[in-house]
Amino acid sequence: MKIQKGGICAPKGFLSSSIRCGLKKRKDDIGLVYSKFPAVGDGVFTQNQIQAAPVIISKLHLKENLMAQAIVVNSGCANCCTGQRGLKDAGTTAELTARQLGLKKGDVLVASTGLIGSFLNIDKVKKAIPALVKGLSQKKSSNFAKAIMTTDTFPKEVAVKIEIAGKEVRIGGVAKGSGMIHPNMATMLSFLTTDIYITRRALKLALEDAVDKSFNAITVDGETSTNDSVFILANGAAGNRLIDKADKEFKIFSNALGQVMQELAKMIVKDGEGSTKFATIIVKNCPTYWQGLKVGKRIASSNLLKTCIYGGDPNWGRVVAALGTCGIRIKKDSFDIYMGTEKVVKNGTATGRKTQQSKRLFKKKEIDITVDLKMGKETARVWTCDLTEEYVKINAEYST
Amino acid sequence: MKIQKGGICAPKGFLSSSIRCGLKKRKDDIGLVYSKFPAVGDGVFTQNQIQAAPVIISKLHLKENLMAQAIVVNSGCANCCTGQRGLKDAGTTAELTARQLGLKKGDVLVASTGLIGSFLNIDKVKKAIPALVKGLSQKKSSNFAKAIMTTDTFPKEVAVKIEIAGKEVRIGGVAKGSGMIHPNMATMLSFLTTDIYITRRALKLALEDAVDKSFNAITVDGETSTNDSVFILANGAAGNRLIDKADKEFKIFSNALGQVMQELAKMIVKDGEGSTKFATIIVKNCPTYWQGLKVGKRIASSNLLKTCIYGGDPNWGRVVAALGTCGIRIKKDSFDIYMGTEKVVKNGTATGRKTQQSKRLFKKKEIDITVDLKMGKETARVWTCDLTEEYVKINAEYST
Numbered sequence: 026m027k028i029q030k031g032g033i034c035a036p037k038g039f040l041s042s043s044i045r046c047g048l049k050k051r052k053d054d055i056g057l058v059y060s061k062f063p064a065v066g067d068g069v070f071t072q073n074q075i076q077a078a079p080v081i082i083s084k085l086h087l088k089e090n091l092m093a094q095a096i097v098v099n100s101g102c103a104n105c106c107t108g109q110r111g112l113k114d115a116g117t118t119a120e121l122t123a124r125q126l127g128l129k130k131g132d133v134l135v136a137s138t139g140l141i142g143s144f145l146n147i148d149k150v151k152k153a154i155p156a157l158v159k160g161l162s163q164k165k166s167s168n169f170a171k172a173i174m175t176t177d178t179f180p181k182e183v184a185v186k187i188e189i190a191g192k193e194v195r196i197g198g199v200a201k202g203s204g205m206i207h208p209n210m211a212t213m214l215s216f217l218t219t220d221i222y223i224t225r226r227a228l229k230l231a232l233e234d235a236v237d238k239s240f241n242a243i244t245v246d247g248e249t250s251t252n253d254s255v256f257i258l259a260n261g262a263a264g265n266r267l268i269d270k271a272d273k274e275f276k277i278f279s280n281a282l283g284q285v286m287q288e289l290a291k292m293i294v295k296d297g298e299g300s301t302k303f304a305t306i307i308v309k310n311c312p313t314y315w316q317g318l319k320v321g322k323r324i325a326s327s328n329l330l331k332t333c334i335y336g337g338d339p340n341w342g343r344v345v346a347a348l349g350t351c352g353i354r355i356k357k358d359s360f361d362i363y364m365g366t367e368k369v370v371k372n373g374t375a376t377g378r379k380t381q382q383s384k385r386l387f388k389k390k391e392i393d394i395t396v397d398l399k400m401g402k403e404t405a406r407v408w409t410c411d412l413t414e415e416y417v418k419i420n421a422e423y424s425t
Numbered sequence: 426m427k428i429q430k431g432g433i434c435a436p437k438g439f440l441s442s443s444i445r446c447g448l449k450k451r452k453d454d455i456g457l458v459y460s461k462f463p464a465v466g467d468g469v470f471t472q473n474q475i476q477a478a479p480v481i482i483s484k485l486h487l488k489e490n491l492m493a494q495a496i497v498v499n500s501g502c503a504n505c506c507t508g509q510r511g512l513k514d515a516g517t518t519a520e521l522t523a524r525q526l527g528l529k530k531g532d533v534l535v536a537s538t539g540l541i542g543s544f545l546n547i548d549k550v551k552k553a554i555p556a557l558v559k560g561l562s563q564k565k566s567s568n569f570a571k572a573i574m575t576t577d578t579f580p581k582e583v584a585v586k587i588e589i590a591g592k593e594v595r596i597g598g599v600a601k602g603s604g605m606i607h608p609n610m611a612t613m614l615s616f617l618t619t620d621i622y623i624t625r626r627a628l629k630l631a632l633e634d635a636v637d638k639s640f641n642a643i644t645v646d647g648e649t650s651t652n653d654s655v656f657i658l659a660n661g662a663a664g665n666r667l668i669d670k671a672d673k674e675f676k677i678f679s680n681a682l683g684q685v686m687q688e689l690a691k692m693i694v695k696d697g698e699g700s701t702k703f704a705t706i707i708v709k710n711c712p713t714y715w716q717g718l719k720v721g722k723r724i725a726s727s728n729l730l731k732t733c734i735y736g737g738d739p740n741w742g743r744v745v746a747a748l749g750t751c752g753i754r755i756k757k758d759s760f761d762i763y764m765g766t767e768k769v770v771k772n773g774t775a776t777g778r779k780t781q782q783s784k785r786l787f788k789k790k791e792i793d794i795t796v797d798l799k800m801g802k803e804t805a806r807v808w809t810c811d812l813t814e815e816y817v818k819i820n821a822e823y824s825t
Contacts, residue, residue, distance in 0.1 A: 075749030075757055075773070106745055108774030141742025142775040251746055328728065328812075329820055336821025342541025345506055346651055349475030357475055373475070374508030375542040412728075414814035420729055421736025 026281050029195060032166030032182030036195040036220035037262035038062045042160035043172035046153035048101030048139070048146060053172035055150065057157040058096040058216055059126060064260035065225045066093025066134065069236045071253035078104045078111035078145075079135040080254060082119060090131040091225055096216055096256055097122050097157070098173050099150065100201075102139040105251045114145040121151060125158040136214050136254045138175055138201060166199065173201040173214060176419060181292040187281045189274045192265035194221045196282055200289040202296075213240065215255045215289055221278055222261035227270040231279040232257050239286035242318060243294050243408045244325045255286075294408045299415030302334050306407045307395040316353045317405030320396065323351040324407070331412035334392065339364045339383035344394060355398060363395040426681050429595060432566030432582030436595040436620035437662035438462045442560035443572035446553035448501030448539070448546060453572035455550065457557040458496040458616055459526060464660035465625045466493025466534065469636045471653035478504045478511035478545075479535040480654060482519060490531040491625050496616055496656055497522050497557070498573050499550065500601070502539040505651045514545040521551060525558040536614050536654045538575055538601060566599065573601040573614055576819060581692040587681045589674045592665035594621045596682055600689040602696075613640065615655045615689055621678055622661035627670040631679040632657050639686035642718060643694050643808045644725045655686075694808045699815030702734050706807045707795040716753045717805030720796065723751040724807070731812035734792065739764045739783035744794060755798060763795040 029035045043056035068087050070080050087093065097118055104111045119133040126133075137145070170180035184197040202213025217232075236255055261267075268274050295303050306325045311317030324330065327347040333340045341364055348355065348362075362370035365386035369376055386392060429435045443456035468487050470480050487493065497518055504511045519533040526533075537545070570580035584597040602613025617632075636655060661667075668674050695703050706725045711717030724730065727747040733740045741764055748755065748762075762770035765786030769776055786792060 073746065073749035074751075074755060075745055103742070105742070106770060106773060106775045108772075111774075140740075141745050142769070144775070144777070251749060328816075332817050332820035335817065338821065340540075342503070342505070345475055345541050346473065349473035349651060351474075355474060369542070370506060372508075373506060374511075375506045375544070377544070412817060414817045416728075417732050417735065417812060417814045417817060420732035421738065 026284065027186045029184040029186050031184050031197065032170060033058055033197040033199050033216060033218045034163045034166040035184035035197040036218045038220060038260050039197065039218045040161040040163055041165050041169040042157050042162060043165065043169045044153055044156050044160065046149045048099055048149060053168060054101045055097070055099045055153050055157065056169040056172040057122065057161065058169065058218065058258070059161055060094050060218070060258050060260040062260040062262055063092050064094055064258040065091060065223065065228055066256065066258050067225065067229045067232050068134065069232060069255045071251060073251045075105070075251050077137060077252040078107055078115040079137045080252060081112060082115040083134045083136065083254060086119065086131045086134060092132055093134050093256070093258055094128055094132040095122060095126055096134045096136065098136045098214065100138050100173055100175050102137055102143050102145050103141045103252050104137040104145045105141045107144050110144060114147045117147055118150055121154045125154055134256050136252070138173065138214055138252055141251060166197070170199045173199070175201065176298055177201055177296050179296055181289055181296070183285055183288045185281055185285055187277055189221060189263070189265045189268065189278060192263050194263045194265060194278065195219065196285050198285045198289050200293060202293040213253055213293055215240065215286070217255070217257040217282065217285065219257070219259045220262040221259050221268060222263060222265050223259050223268045223278065227268060227275055228257060228259050230270050231275070231282050234279060235283040235286045238283055239290040242321070242406060243290045244322060291408055294410050297410035298419045299413040300410035301413055302411040303391045304334050304409050304411070305393045306409065307393060308405045309395060309397045310399050310401055311403045311405060312401035314403045314405050317403055318407065319353055320348065320351040320398070321405050321407030323347050324394070324396065325409035328412055331409065334387070335411035335413050337384070337387045339387045341369045344396065345370070348396060356400060359399045361397040365393055426684065427586045429584040429586050431584050431597065432570060433458055433597040433599050433616060433618045434563045434566040435584035435597040436618045438620060438660050439597065439618045440561040440563055441566050441569040442557050442562060443565065443569045444553055444556055444560065446549045448499055448549060453568060454501045455497070455499045455553050455557065456569040456572040457522065457561065458569065458618065458658070459561055460494050460618070460658050460660040462660040462662055463492050464494055464658040465491060465623065465628055466656065466658050467625065467629045467632050468534065469632060469655045471651060473651050475505070475651050477537060477652040478507055478515040479537045480652060481512060482515040483534045483536065483654060486519070486531045486534060492532060493534050493658055494528055494532040495522060495526055496534045496536065498536045498614065500538050500573055500575050502537055502543050502545050503541045503652050504537040504545045505541045507544050510544060514547045517547055518550055521554045525554055534656050536652070538573065538614055538652055541651060566597070570599045573599070575601065576698055577601055577696050579696055581689055581696070583685055583688045585681055585685055587677055589621060589663070589665045589668065589678060592663050594663045594665060594678065595619060596685050598685045598689050600693055602693040613653055613693055615640065615686065617655070617657040617682065617685065619657070619659045620662040621659050621668060622663060622665050623659050623668045623678065627668060627675055628657060628659050630670050631675070631682050634679060635683040635686045638683055639690040642721070642806060643690045644722060691808055694810050697810035698819045699813040700810030701813055702811040703791045704734050704809050704811070705793045706809065707793060708805045709795060709797045710799050710801055711803045711805060712801035714803045714805050717803055718807065719753055720748065720751040720798070721805050721807030723747050724794070724796065725809035728812055731809065734787070735811035735813050737784070737787045739787045741769045744796065745770070748796060756800060759799045761797040765793055
């Protein structure tokens with residue numbers, strides 16, 4: 026697997042564009058991704074019960090169509106809690122884009138990010154669509170990455186090249202997200218493009234598996250947004266023979282997609298609102314990956330742990346307090362905890378070791394905390410960041 | 426019901442004392458509550474799977490004995506994750522206190538609060554016990570309240586007088602807690618005393634009901650401690666005829682106890698680490714109180730909501746995002762949300778009203794947020810505080 030330039034435009038046949046239509050004050054606020062060739066599409070969406078209009082519309086389009094060829098995304102408005110009017114606005118966005126591109130409405134997916142409860146200014150969006158289509162280019166992936174940012178401080182894109190059955194296949198990805206980030210699923214937006222020729226069902230399987238090990242394994246603040254969407258378009262332009270889920274090449278693709286998405290997920294955590302440190306919670310020897318993920322997410326969501334990561338204080342009691350409320354039955358007398366490489370708890374009891382070494386480790390920018398459950402053979406990793414005064418400042422006056 | 430002075434020593438026959446034994450640097454760190462007369466006792470404990478040694482010992486004493494006559498509490502050490510040695514230390518504390526007071530070991534309950542993972546300095550505790558017993562007095566309830574404080578900024582005590590079957594009955598209470606506060610159950614320590622003559626099963630029922638509507642309905646930071654304990658001692662010194670749960674006077678007692686504990690619970694929230702504001706989340710028209718409590722607790726635990734309460738920003742989208750992940754099935758198209766008295770969401774859709782009025786309300790020290798689920802007739806209230814830069818500061822370097 027080789028790292029490529031070009032983000033979502035690295036795979037053959039993909040173009041993007043972005044402009045400012047006026048939903049946000051100072052930056053590009055609407056973007057378009059387009060495949061020149063018909064593509065199979067799929068998506069994974071927030072598990073928040075309250076879902077924004079674009080989520081509902083995109084789900085419908087993916088249900089009714091095998092193919093998807095374009096994605097329109099705006100920042101500056103979530104189009105959530107906007108009732109019938111919101112659904113109409115999201116539908117109009119897809120329809121007008123489809124018309125300009127010569128596609129069916131169902132071929133276009135939509136996504137929004139921004140403040141919940143405001144109506145989308147559809148007149149501004151309508152005016153923007155022709156210019157967006159006109160501006161499509163193979164060289165503007167990073168402009169697109171910037172257009173979908175809200176409180177993000179840096180754009181997030183990545184691309185890789187792999188070999189599938191003798192052909193070069195590329196995967197590109199972009200993501201946004203920095204607050205309201207908590208698994209279940211992604212709590213952010215991410216769009217993946219690839220020129221692999223693959224069946225929809227294999228694409229779905231690869232996407233869902235990759236989401237579980239990337240966007241579902243991160244947390245910034247325990248909050249699940251109403252707008253989270255991950256889309257993937259695969260247009261077959263690489264010219265490989267059709268890949269299905271039983272093919273041995275499927276695993277190569279699936280792994281590469283997983284790594285692209287994990288890279289994007291980690292970027293989101295590193296850009297966590299106000300964050301200064303990056304932590305990996307490793308839960309070893311779990312009965313299943315899912316149970317390990319649950320334990321890891323509970324620990325990674327602890328405000329008290331996140332504040333002491335910020336303070337460089339290896340106070341492992343906070344790992345213990347979170348572990349005991351993790352939602353799965355643990356063995357109280359047999360778990361171990363490591364802060365960095367130092368074993369601080371053995372079989373549920375303090376080892377009593379001085380934490381000088383952990384203190385040094387905790388001053389670092391990137392730290393590991395390991396919990397060994399001794400209950401099975403699976404390992405789950407969850408990525409999180411510290412909770413800082415800056416997070417509070419950023420969020421104390423977001424809407425005003 | 427009349428408010429009384431004297432906290433836990435207001436009911437007849439109760440004494441308390443406290444001293445500094447050296448577990449903490451500057452303040453009293455160990456306290457004793459004692460009933461001169463045999464008393465029925467009961468307790469409610471943390472639901473964290475990992476439980477501190479004093480929790481395990483006190484549970485055992487309450488299981489094996491109908492009566493309990495004294496409570497020894499230390500701050501400065503949680504005695505948690507301390508294995509067999511921790512259990513022995515907690516047992517020794519109870520045993521030595523019992524011997525000094527002429528009681529059985531099982532008549533003494535123990536509780537600890539402080540850092541997880543340190544062993545209790547049992548020599549210091551041993552030395553302190555004779556002095557504690559010697560210092561017992563009816564006039565020192567507020568010293569006791571101070572001795573159990575950790576990051577608390579003010580002592581928390583209350584007492585009331587009611588009439589039961591023609592006799593005056595008193596209930597006194599004390600609590601500590603300000604961080605690691607999240608229901609399930611109390612995530613704090615609280616001790617209640619009363620001179621009512623009551624059966625153990627009625628006392629248990631009243632205590633459990635009161636916990637659900639007080640300590641289980643608050644949150645500061647979503648963290649459930651390993652040491653939470655609520656104890657009640659009822660010594661019958663008021664001279665009323667024995668009350669059981671079918672008696673009409675039981676309800677009077679149960680209500681009064683509930684109010685005493687609600688008062689203590691609210692004090693804990695008002696003293697929430699770094700907090701500047703107090704919020705009541707009211708969940709109306711729920712199918713059951715429990716479901717309403719679940720919804721209210723989820724909303725009250727949202728970091729994003731808590732930061733905008735701090736900032737005085739009535740950004741109700743954060744209520745929506747939390748509501749959608751509340752863990753019970755809601756009706757997406759029929760809930761209303763009020764910020765203060767202003768209806769901002771009607772039937773799941775933004776009313777579009779300007780939030781000038783909510784902005785004014787949000788500048789106040791105490792605010793209400795109401796969610797009307799329209800799914801039943803029960804109402805639950807949850808109390809919480811804001812999330813501030815000061816919370817982060819306090820917790821970034823707690824153990825160092």
